[in-house]
Amino acid sequence: MHYDIAIIGGGLTGVASARLAAERGFKTVHFAPTFAKDHRTSALMMPTVEFMLKTGLISDQSTLGTPLRKIRIIDTTNRILRAPEALFDSTEINIDAFGYNFANSDLLAAFSKSNAKRRTINSAVTRVLKTNMGYAISEESGKSITATMVVGADGKKSKIRDSLGFSSSTTAFNQSALVADVEFDRVELETSVEFHYENGPFTLVPAGGNKINLVWLDEHEALQRAAKLPADEFAKLLEEKSHRLFGHAKPLTKAFVFPLSNLAVPIVGKDGALLIGEAAHAFPPIGAQGLNLGLRDVEDFVAAIDQLTPGFSIIDSNRASKDYDKLRQADLRRTGGFVDGLFRSLLSDFLPAQGLRLGGVWALKNIAPLRKLAFRFGMGK
Numbered sequence: 606m607h608y609d610i611a612i613i614g615g616g617l618t619g620v621a622s623a624r625l626a627a628e629r630g631f632k633t634v635h636f637a638p639t640f641a642k643d644h645r646t647s648a649l650m651m652p653t654v655e656f657m658l659k660t661g662l663i664s665d666q667s668t669l670g671t672p673l674r675k676i677r678i679i680d681t682t683n684r685i686l687r688a689p690e691a692l693f694d695s696t697e698i699n700i701d702a703f704g705y706n707f708a709n710s711d712l713l714a715a716f717s718k719s720n721a722k723r724r725t726i727n728s729a730v731t732r733v734l735k736t737n738m739g740y741a742i743s744e745e746s747g748k749s750i751t752a753t754m755v756v757g758a759d760g761k762k763s764k765i766r767d768s769l770g771f772s773s774s775t776t777a778f779n780q781s782a783l784v785a786d787v788e789f790d791r792v793e794l795e796t797s798v799e800f801h802y803e804n805g806p807f808t809l810v811p812a813g814g815n816k817i818n819l820v821w822l823d824e825h826e827a828l829q830r831a832a833k834l835p836a837d838e839f840a841k842l843l844e845e846k847s848h849r850l851f852g853h854a855k856p857l858t859k860a861f862v863f864p865l866s867n868l869a870v871p872i873v874g875k876d877g878a879l880l881i882g883e884a885a886h887a888f889p890p891i892g893a894q895g896l897n898l899g900l901r902d903v904e905d906f907v908a909a910i911d912q913l914t915p916g917f918s919i920i921d922s923n924r925a926s927k928d929y930d931k932l933r934q935a936d937l938r939r940t941g942g943f944v945d946g947l948f949r950s951l952l953s954d955f956l957p958a959q960g961l962r963l964g965g966v967w968a969l970k971n972i973a974p975l976r977k978l979a980f981r982f983g984m985g986k
């Protein structure tokens with residue numbers, strides 16, 4: 606069977622892309638093997654929320670997520686130079702909220718709701734080959750299909766990226782991220798509170814009522830040890846790490862640990878093949894950028910296919926993939942550079958880097974135009 610577009614990967618960016626391609630009338634096939642529940646949550650900034658609403662991926666942000674109206678940063682390092690405490694408030698830039706915090710599993714359920722006709726294959730892709738019809742794509746059972754355009758939304762270890770010759774570079778970190786849902790006696794409503802430690806931030810993201818989503822970056826071994834603690838000891842550790850500001854902690858879920866790495870891909874579209882989401886970029890979850898960037902990939906994918914009509918040719922497909930690459934370049938470089946610089950400065954024991962960070966937080970706290978610029982940047986605009 607021949608398709609206009611084959612999308613590989615059943616994560617958030619793959620499901621969004623498959624749905625939006627099918628809704629535009631393209632003959633779409635989606636390879637989406639079943640995977641274990643995604644326990645991560647995502648803080649998505651207002652421009653991303655607006656994109657999801659405009660395209661119908663979600664219908665109401667406030668029933669699905671929790672607003673993020675303030676961000677508090679507390680430097681708890683023992684370093685010689687410590688940054689001042691800072692509070693950022695969305696009302697300063699005349700917006701109601703910076704964004705919303707969503708459970709990834711809730712977003713996936715919302716993204717999947719569409720009557721647009723597409724074929725979903727619950728199987729992993731084992732091989733993808735360039736042919737004179739576009740691409741031949743084989744799945745685990747040995748069956749194969751062909752498609753004029755292929756979209757790799759198959760995550761950090763993308764087979765599509767590696768087998769189609771997209772170059773990439775990966776840097777692994779000693780740090781991982783631990784996530785868990787926790788209830789405290791009291792919380793700062795609609796405020797994300799970040800405690801900055803030597804090995805990375807310990808962030809409490811509001812999840813409605815007294816519930817928070819913990820995102821804790823630290824050395825991998827330390828997090829593995831914490832994840833294996835009995836619930837009462839884990840709770841005590843969380844109370845200590847949050848300086849007992851919020852009273853008792855009650856873990857509501859198990860803790861899950863995600864190893865962290867950076868992935869940079871210089872070209873993300875060529876020869877009718879496009880890379881989307883973590884197949885095209887990955888970095889540590891600081892500054893809430895990963896899925897925001899992934900959904901901006903989806904937005905540019907939609908802009909690229911909006912120039913095509915169903916049954917498009919290989920020549921048109923090649924052109925659209927190049928256009929997609931052009932559309933993504935500035936955003937990918939800017940966001941990748943921002944997160945990498947921020948992550949390294951947070952972990953640095955090097956005195957000038959500490960000074961730069963301290964100066965940066967001081968400037969953000971005190972210089973209004975710089976604060977506004979930083980707000981716009983953090984929101985991806």
Ligand SMILES: Cc1cc2nc3c(=O)[nH]c(=O)nc-3n(C[C@H](O)[C@H](O)[C@H](O)COP(=O)(O)OP(=O)(O)OC[C@H]3O[C@@H](n4cnc5c(N)ncnc54)[C@H](O)[C@@H]3O)c2cc1C
Pocket residue numbers: 613614615616617618619636637638639640645646647648649709728729730731758759760761763764782783784820863881882883884890893894895896897898899
């Ligand atoms: C702890 C943590 C917290 C985070 N918090 C935020 C946040 O607050 N805000 C934010 O914007 N981002 C955040 N992120 C990043 C965000 O979670 C990711 O960017 C996003 O979930 C990636 O989605 P994806 O669809 O690109 O990839 P994935 O979710 O990795 O999906 C890839 C899919 O491809 C499938 N697949 C793989 N190989 C094949 C194959 N051969 N054939 C078919 N399918 C295949 C896999 O099964 C998987 O379902 C966070 C990340 C972490 C680790």
